[in-house]
Amino acid sequence: MSATVQASSGAAASHPVLEPMRVSHLDAVMALENASYEFPWSRGNFVDSLHAGYPAQLLREAPGGVPLGYYVAMAGVDEVHLLNITVAPAARRRGYARFMLDDLVRHCRMVEALSLWLEVRESNTSARRLYERYGFALVGRRRGYYPAADGKREDAMLMNLAVAPAGG
Numbered sequence: 630m631s632a633t634v635q636a637s638s639g640a641a642a643s644h645p646v647l648e649p650m651r652v653s654h655l656d657a658v659m660a661l662e663n664a665s666y667e668f669p670w671s672r673g674n675f676v677d678s679l680h681a682g683y684p685a686q687l688l689r690e691a692p693g694g695v696p697l698g699y700y701v702a703m704a705g706v707d708e709v710h711l712l713n714i715t716v717a718p719a720a721r722r723r724g725y726a727r728f729m730l731d732d733l734v735r736h737c738r739m740v741e742a743l744s745l746w747l748e749v750r751e752s753n754t755s756a757r758r759l760y761e762r763y764g765f766a767l768v769g770r771r772r773g774y775y776p777a778a779d780g781k782r783e784d785a786m787l788m789n790l791a792v793a794p795a796g797g
Contacts, residue, residue: 636789644655644694645725647732650685650699652676657696658687664726665715666774675701680710684736685735688729700729702736709737711747717768726756745792750775765790 650658655675662669678701679685688698698716702709711733716725737745748771749756761767765788773782 635746639741644691644734645728646659646694647686647729648689648690648692650675650679650701650725652679654687654696654699656665658699659671661696661698661715662713664718667778670713678703683712684709684733685689686729688725698725700733702733704742706746707742708746709733709740709742711745713764714747714776727763733790734790737792741794742792745790747788748774749788751784751786757788760788 634711659669662675667723667737675685678702678763681703683701683703685701686699687696688700689695692695696717698714698718701712703712704710714726714729714733716723716729734745743756745765746767747760749760750768767786768789769787771785774785775783
């Protein structure tokens with residue numbers, strides 16, 4: 630898959646491509662994960678997700694190019710749960726997260742999922758705004774869901790996107 634992403638200025642950015650994430654990509658994925666989060670996923674989390682067959686895509690600036698981000702989701706009955714979506718810190722605010730969400734929604738339609746779920750840290754206001762602009766609705770809170778500094782825990786905001794059927 631290849632498409633043009635619109636930069637926030639409205640000018641065309643690079644032509645990113647998504648490709649199925651593989652174990653061989655995990656060194657690059659872990660570098661992005663560790664650069665992005667105080668409490669990153671472990672390599673084992675990614676390996677387990679890939680071995681379970683979860684939808685997982687790696688975003689590159691061009692075929693064979695620099696990794697810009699990735700997502701991992703989990704399909705359920707009539708729904709998909711976004712487990713992890715990450716854009717490299719240097720590549721943020723260029724439309725890449727929206728590009729990956731568009732791909733995931735296409736996947737939802739392909740598997741006839743009616744909704745897409747996610748949790749986001751309460752403190753991650755930029756991600757929450759992105760999800761709200763995308764059409765996700767805040768539907769709940771998971772208390773103490775995420776690890777936080779000094780052994781504390783942070784609440785997750787539970788969000789849902791109703792997915793229109795393909796052609797609908």
